[in-house]
Amino acid sequence: MTSPQILIATLVAAYLYVVTPGPAFLALFTLAASRGRKSGAWFICGHLIGDVVWGALAVAALVGANRLGPTLFEALGFACGLYLVYLGVRALMTRKDALPRTIGAERPLATGMAFGLTNPKSYPVALAMFSAIVAPYIGALKAADAPQMFVAAFLGFLLADATLIFTAGLPAVRKFFLTHGVAVTRVVGVIFIVFGARSIVDAAQGAMRKTA
Template identity: 60%
Template sequence: MTIGLFFATLAAAMIYILTPGPAFLALFALSASRGRGAGALFVAGHLVGDILWGTLALAAIVGVNQLGPMLFEALGLFCGLYLIWLGIRAVLSRQAAGMAVVGANHPLSAGLVFGLTNPKAYPVSVAMFTVLVGHYSGLLTWDMAPLVMAVAFVGFILADLILVAIAGLDLVRRFFLRHGLIVTRVVGVTFVLFGAKSIGDAVASYRARA
């Protein structure tokens, strides 16, 4: 594994966790009402889903890479469009997402169920890894996949620690309860930017081959 691939994988895993989305909003809503301990239990359960969807995302990227660059470019284009669609929906939202406290009495099991059943987790994880690891697609093989996933796991843990620490701050808890709609719309802008980058990379790769 090259240094570039190592840091790209680490960054992709951390950004996948840190980029606001349904789990991000649920964590902040839970932490706002129950405190940092409940939030930590929630992300501990959710980590199981992160590992599952992250593994499937990397497997898809490696598999597409083995079949040729055109399919990898198509994957980047599709994921970019999907992220932009999610982003536009969030920007145009009239109410804050995730404000309802999810599983307040059982945060660990709630996080586990949330992580395993979130329908957006797989395409978003594919999109994030495609955007940041796509430049190293030529290095990705099935033999290297376990090592890449181990690096991604470290990224998941680091990002979860950062989120729990921030979500438990009194100032952040008060801000989220008062301005949840603003947070939701910032989520949308972030997704649109990542989607645009994914599409741009796919188009640039196709033009380079053409």
């Protein structure tokens, strides 16, 4: 039986992976702002397929890294942390005229599927997010925990999607997002930098404990 703490951490990581602003977040809110909640819901339902694929690979990587030893996990956490910081810095440098555009307005479901499965940033971001949240429990992970962690992650994805669909359709949110899209993008940068720094610190502390 997988520890409840591990399952809760996995659910939280999946939830934060989806609701943390990024390319799909910006696309969803722009689409919902211009076309309404229904179009946004179709987009996010299609994107769920990609979330499940990348989330499952991230969980598998964490379990596999634990079986192969903590050094590999620490290296993964450090590399992914640097990548998140890089994405965060780029988001903070977004130009004022770089407003997000409406994509997938005509076929939101198909666009969401394609967006979720083909975004090259999805896997490293998912791995970094899961690494940052699940790191305190990495030593307890076993291969047998993977199926229950997949289920917990899927529940986290569903809760996050419901949150986004509800929020994106609110009139005040639609108006705010169309007016302040660049500010939202820069907030994304801060969040990514925070999670990246957390992943780097955890990896560094693990390495220092082994050399002490």
